[in-house]
Amino acid sequence: MGYSRAVVKGGWCFVSGVTGYDYATMVMPEGVADQGRNCFGTIGRVLAEAGFEMGDIVRVQYTVTDVALVDELVPVLGAFLGDVRPAATMVIAGLIRPEMKVEIEVTAFKG
DSSP states (O other): OOOEEEEETTTEEEEOOOOOOTTTTBBSSSSSHHHHHHHHHHHHHHHHHHTOOOOGGEEEEEEEOGGGGHHHHHHHHHHHHTTTTOEEEEEEOOOOOTTTOEEEEEEEOOO
């Protein structure tokens, strides 16, 4: 399948869905909060490499595997994007591997 971690078009950066792996070790933490922190760590690095920053995020989609995990995840979301306040969607759905509990996709814009 064709895949890019991120695509930059003009002032836009589209970051593909990121799961909670620590990509340096390929270890997936068990808890959804730690997975969320890893997602944002990866997203931050990808945005920086593309010339963007977290404050440029205008859209985010969260996919969480179980509604019961949302309360544990929300403080992490607020810590990373609370001041940014992007348009957001949260979906409860399965992911491609059972250890994955959250996937986060963002769109950033530099106007």
